[in-house]
Amino acid sequence: MQNYILDLTSENFQEILLQGKYEQPIVIDFWSERAPENQVSARLLNIAQSLNGQVILARLNCDRHPELVQQFGIKSLPTIAIFKDGKPVDSFVGEQEEAAIREIISRHLPKQEEVLLQQAQMLLMDSKFTEAVPLMGQAYELAPDNTDIKIAYAQALLGSHQVEATEALLDTFAEDEQQSNQYQTLRSHLETAKKSAETPEIIALTAAHEANPDDLQVAYDLALQLQIANKYNDAMVLLFKILSTEYDFLEGGARKVYLELLSVMTDAALVADYRRKLYSLMY
Numbered sequence: 001m002q003n004y005i006l007d008l009t010s011e012n013f014q015e016i017l018l019q020g021k022y023e024q025p026i027v028i029d030f031w032s033e034r035a036p037e038n039q040v041s042a043r044l045l046n047i048a049q050s051l052n053g054q055v056i057l058a059r060l061n062c063d064r065h066p067e068l069v070q071q072f073g074i075k076s077l078p079t080i081a082i083f084k085d086g087k088p089v090d091s092f093v094g095e096q097e098e099a100a101i102r103e104i105i106s107r108h109l110p111k112q113e114e115v116l117l118q119q120a121q122m123l124l125m126d127s128k129f130t131e132a133v134p135l136m137g138q139a140y141e142l143a144p145d146n147t148d149i150k151i152a153y154a155q156a157l158l159g160s161h162q163v164e165a166t167e168a169l170l171d172t173f174a175e176d177e178q179q180s181n182q183y184q185t186l187r188s189h190l191e192t193a194k195k196s197a198e199t200p201e202i203i204a205l206t207a208a209h210e211a212n213p214d215d216l217q218v219a220y221d222l223a224l225q226l227q228i229a230n231k232y233n234d235a236m237v238l239l240f241k242i243l244s245t246e247y248d249f250l251e252g253g254a255r256k257v258y259l260e261l262l263s264v265m266t267d268a269a270l271v272a273d274y275r276r277k278l279y280s281l282m283y
Contacts, residue, residue: 005048008058010065018086022056025089025108030069030079032062040078043098047105054109084108113142117149120156129159137266147173151182157266158186161230163193165266197229209238216242220254227257232265236274243281 008016008028015021017028029044041059048057062069062077072081075093082090082105089108096104110118116139123132136153143149150169157166167190173183205222212218219238226235239258242249249255258278265271 002049002053004053004055005045005057006059008060008065008068010068013060013068016056016058017083020086024054024056025105026056026058026083027105028081028083029057029059030062030072030074030077030081031059032077034063035077038078038095040080040095040101043096043101044080047098047102051105051109054115055105082108111142113139113146113149116142117152120152124152124155124159127159129156132156133160133162133266137268141268144172147177147180150177151180151186154186158189158193161193162232162266163190163197163229164231164233166190167194168267197231199225199229201225202229216246216249216254220250223254223257227261232261233270236261236265236270240274240277243278247281 004024006012006016017026027044027048029041031038031041044057048055060068062074078095079093080091080096080101081088090104092101092104116135120132120135120139123129123135132152133156136149136156139146139149140153150173154166154169157169166186170183170186170190177183202222202225205218205225208218209215209222219242223235223238223242226232226238236258239254239261242254243258247255255278258274262271262274265274
């Protein structure tokens with residue numbers, strides 16, 4: 001039996017329900033071997049397995065533990081009770097369709113963006129910034145106005161050296177959000193990262209490109225240096241200019257770098273825009 005499906009007994013109910021052993025909601029299935037067969041237990045088992053640990057299913061055999069039946073005030077079966085943080089938060093009595101049971105349980109589950117945030121924060125604690133980025137990207141799409149999510153997303157982006165994406169995200173913060181210490185720290189670290197990204201190669205190639213903007217080789221070399229510095233958007237601007245002028249520049253080498261950058265950029269809207277631009281050149 002999975003570790004999120006267990007038998008509730010007189011010996012363990014206090015530990016399981018009242019002492020905070022589990023952070024997840026605990027769904028108690030009161031059942032009896034003598035009661036007419038019901039489908040609720042089977043549906044609950046199916047739901048618990050599909051949620052894969054998001055809830056704890058605690059099955060209480062009423063025949064073996066009448067003292068708990070009396071303590072909980074159970075009058076008829078099937079009865080389902082939901083506990084969270086050691087307190088009863090919901091219940092229902094009688095047969096229910098699976099969809100209805102799922103809806104009741106879902107009221108007490110964390111939102112998907114909160115689950116993603118928790119997972120990403122664990123990665124951030126271990127400095128696994130690159131792994132945290134896609135999780136935070138999903139969370140941000142679900143809740144773009146959640147300040148905690150925006151902070152964690154910016155931390156992941158900056159930790160994975162995505163300077164441009166970090167700056168674009170920080171620019172979306174409202175004025176009141178910008179007063180927090182976390183935001184101010186991120187801004188400070190961003191400015192440091194931007195300065196360190198200005199390598200001698202980038203400085204020299206930028207000057208050469210400004211002096212001769214039609215030199216595709218210089219533009220390409222600068223795009224490569226910008227790619228190394230994780231300044232993806234600036235690199236894409238140059239690469240698109242090159243492809244617009246000479247689609248097969250360097251026997252398709254510029255196009256290959258363009259596609260590589262599309263695969264690592266995290267801004268979905270920007271990626272879609274650059275894909276559309278590439279298709280416009282192809283067709």
